[in-house]
Amino acid sequence: MGLTWRLALRNLMRNKRRTFLTAMIISLSLTALILTDAFIEGMSDAMVRSATRLYSGDAQIHHRDYLAQREESLAIDPDPFLEKLTQETDVSGYAPRVLAFGMISSAANNRAIQVSGIDPDREATVSKLRGAIRDGNYLDSDGPRTQILIGSRLADLLEVELGDRIVVSVNNQDTQGAEQQLFRVSGIFHFNARALDENTAFVLLPRLQEMMGLGESVHEIAFNFEEANQATQTDRPIWSRLSTDTAVAQGWTELMPQLATMLQLSNSSTLIAAVILFILAGLGVINGMFMSIYERTYEFGVLLAIGTRRTSIFRLILAEGLVLAVGAITIGAILGVVVTATMAAVGIDYGNMEISGVSIAEVIRPEYHINQYTVLPVWVLIMTLIACVYPAVHAARIVPAHALHKSL
Amino acid sequence: MNPVIETRQASRHYGEGDTLVKALDEVSLQIQPGEFTAIVGPSGSGKSTLLQLVGGLDIPSEGSIHLSGKAISQMSGRELSDFRRDHIGFIFQAYNLIPVLTAAENCEYIMLLQGIAEKERRERVRAMLERVGLGGKENRRPNQLSGGQQQRVAVARAMVSQPDIILADEPTANLDSQTGADLLDMMHELNRKEGMTFVFSTHDPMIMERATRLVHLRDGRIEQEEHRA
Ligand SMILES: Nc1ncnc2c1ncn2[C@@H]1O[C@H](COP(=O)(O)OP(=O)(O)OP(=O)(O)O)[C@@H](O)[C@H]1O
Ligand SMILES: [Mg+2]
Numbered sequence: 001m002g003l004t005w006r007l008a009l010r011n012l013m014r015n016k017r018r019t020f021l022t023a024m025i026i027s028l029s030l031t032a033l034i035l036t037d038a039f040i041e042g043m044s045d046a047m048v049r050s051a052t053r054l055y056s057g058d059a060q061i062h063h064r065d066y067l068a069q070r071e072e073s074l075a076i077d078p079d080p081f082l083e084k085l086t087q088e089t090d091v092s093g094y095a096p097r098v099l100a101f102g103m104i105s106s107a108a109n110n111r112a113i114q115v116s117g118i119d120p121d122r123e124a125t126v127s128k129l130r131g132a133i134r135d136g137n138y139l140d141s142d143g144p145r146t147q148i149l150i151g152s153r154l155a156d157l158l159e160v161e162l163g164d165r166i167v168v169s170v171n172n173q174d175t176q177g178a179e180q181q182l183f184r185v186s187g188i189f190h191f192n193a194r195a196l197d198e199n200t201a202f203v204l205l206p207r208l209q210e211m212m213g214l215g216e217s218v219h220e221i222a223f224n225f226e227e228a229n230q231a232t233q234t235d236r237p238i239w240s241r242l243s244t245d246t247a248v249a250q251g252w253t254e255l256m257p258q259l260a261t262m263l264q265l266s267n268s269s270t271l272i273a274a275v276i277l278f279i280l281a282g283l284g285v286i287n288g289m290f291m292s293i294y295e296r297t298y299e300f301g302v303l304l305a306i307g308t309r310r311t312s313i314f315r316l317i318l319a320e321g322l323v324l325a326v327g328a329i330t331i332g333a334i335l336g337v338v339v340t341a342t343m344a345a346v347g348i349d350y351g352n353m354e355i356s357g358v359s360i361a362e363v364i365r366p367e368y369h370i371n372q373y374t375v376l377p378v379w380v381l382i383m384t385l386i387a388c389v390y391p392a393v394h395a396a397r398i399v400p401a402h403a404l405h406k407s408l
Numbered sequence: 409m410n411p412v413i414e415t416r417q418a419s420r421h422y423g424e425g426d427t428l429v430k431a432l433d434e435v436s437l438q439i440q441p442g443e444f445t446a447i448v449g450p451s452g453s454g455k456s457t458l459l460q461l462v463g464g465l466d467i468p469s470e471g472s473i474h475l476s477g478k479a480i481s482q483m484s485g486r487e488l489s490d491f492r493r494d495h496i497g498f499i500f501q502a503y504n505l506i507p508v509l510t511a512a513e514n515c516e517y518i519m520l521l522q523g524i525a526e527k528e529r530r531e532r533v534r535a536m537l538e539r540v541g542l543g544g545k546e547n548r549r550p551n552q553l554s555g556g557q558q559q560r561v562a563v564a565r566a567m568v569s570q571p572d573i574i575l576a577d578e579p580t581a582n583l584d585s586q587t588g589a590d591l592l593d594m595m596h597e598l599n600r601k602e603g604m605t606f607v608f609s610t611h612d613p614m615i616m617e618r619a620t621r622l623v624h625l626r627d628g629r630i631e632q633e634e635h636r637a
Binding site: 003007010011013014298299302303304305306307308309310312400401404405 | 456486498
């Protein structure tokens with residue numbers, strides 16, 4: 001081991017308490033950064049999952065004007081798209097949907113909701129509807145035409161239970177009049193997401209197509225990718241393959257731009273928190289290093305007097321900072337793993353909180369990410385070394401004649 | 409013979425105006441190789457200031473200092489630093505040693521800076537510590553040594569890099585008289601047998617007795633000089 005490293009290591013061991021405390025400032029900064037990042041990561045993923053995998057899907061195909069106008073006549077023929085989707089290897093599932101804005105009435109109450117017509121088997125490959133059934137059964141393609149699934153909150157509002165009759169009315173495109181039909185509650189679902197649980201109902205696709213006079217057309221084809229992040233890559237050729245003159249395929253970042261913006265914002269808030277943390281930790285490190293240098297002023301005077309170059313003193317202080325940082329970062333990273341694992345085991349339940357229109361339907365768990373143990377430690381290391389430069393320059397500029405004044 | 413060190417009308421002033429202190433006032437002094445010189449004088453007479461100037465730790469306000477024939481005012485900071493490393497040995501009153509290094513490592517330190525090979529370093533350190541009576545205590549840290557032993561390590565460190573001259577500022581001031589006498593004997597022997605040049609500042613009558621040359625300072629000026637056989 002070189003002289004500089006040997007001296008650095010031993011000097012750090014001289015005042016173990018101070019070294020420990022300074023190291024803890026560095027360690028805990030790293031742990032805090034790791035945890036913040038893990039938490040933001042977990043929350044972002046939970047929000048995206050809630051926004052996409054719960055019901056909407058990673059991506060959707062609509063008539064080009066549908067989303068802007070919400071005009072029920074703007075439907076598309078699903079067959080060419082479904083055929084293409086079967087051939088896309090990155091697509092894990094797809095589901096055609098008919099969407100109607102209608103009224104639902106029970107003996108007790110009525111309410112304006114969105115009624116969706118779905119293909120139960122296809123729908124199960126995209127959304128979590130089947131798994132969200134709390135009472136009764138999921139839709140059965142071969143079952144009665146009067147099946148309807150309603151959300152738990154909607155059931156409460158309508159004061160209905162399984163088997164109760166309800167009336168749904170929607171607009172018919174052919175007659176331009178209201179079309180009413182009787183349904184029996186066959187299942188009650190609970191997504192733990194207010195908007196869905198309160199304002200949606202699901203019936204069989206052909207049934208709703210018939211009521212709306214749409215023929216074979218649908219309003220939406222939702223699909224999921226094998227890897228969730230494929231949906232955010234807007235330059236993939238799949239988007240143009242699945243788009244035509246009249247229809248367009250879009251990922252969730254385009255469908256829910258406010259969510260995408262919100263996630264970017266939370267990244268920049270991590271950055272701001274990191275900068276503030278770095279400034280505080282940096283000041284702590286500067287303070288610790290200065291205390292240790294002041295105590296050794298005489299010693300540096302001796303070292304300089306007997307021929308040590310100023311650059312060597314500078315290097316020595318940086319070496320002390322480096323050894324300190326490496327030790328502290330190791331501890332910080334281990335703490336990061338432990339705290340992240342603990343928090344992940346416990347989880348944080350926001351219980352139905354809505355952030356920019358997205359209900360987080362699950363318990364949030366901080367998530368590991370490779371950056372937390374590569375990029376963040378490097379940042380902390382750089383921060384520590386920068387903090388050491390000022391004390392190191394100070395030590396290197398000690399005037400031996402002054403430092404030694406008491407003796408020589 | 410060329411002097412190891414020469415000061416030519418060297419002055420060192422602190423402060424200015426009314427508070428100006430002439431710590432050293434036009435001192436001209438030559439130190440010849442092999443001398444065992446003691447600089448004596450009352451407290452505040454400028455002994456330490458003179459040693460700092462001749463050791464290249466401080467720059468004279470006026471006049472010049474020549475180390476082995478070279479003016480220090482013409483050396484860069486790094487050159488001066490390397491000059492001290494290679495040509496001057498320092499012994500201070502106390503706390504000479506690096507507390508985190510062992511006796512042997514303290515001695516080895518300057519040779520490490522000089523880039524001397526490990527084998528030679530080890531050999532010279534071993535022999536030198538033996539010479540100052542610390543054989544077997546090589547691996548002790550300074551706080552495991554007595555004050556006298558620490559000063560012996562400081563002498564060994566100054567000697568082992570084979571400088572032209574050793575400057576010692578009151579090396580015995582922190583020691584009891586017997587320990588001081590032993591240390592002095594040792595340095596005297598190094599002077600006689602190895603021809604090492606020593607310059608002391610001191611209040612210690614024992615050193616004055618042994619010195620081959622006495623330089624009396626008063627108020628920053630050389631008041632009197634005595635040469636002895
Ligand atoms: N850094 C400084 N700033 C101002 N004055 C100083 C400084 N260093 C020394 N002096 C003054 O210079 C004069 C000579 O000081 P110096 O330390 O050389 O004396 P000394 O002979 O070594 O005394 P002592 O025997 O007490 O060690 C004193 O008056 C002292 O106060
Ligand atoms: Mg003095």
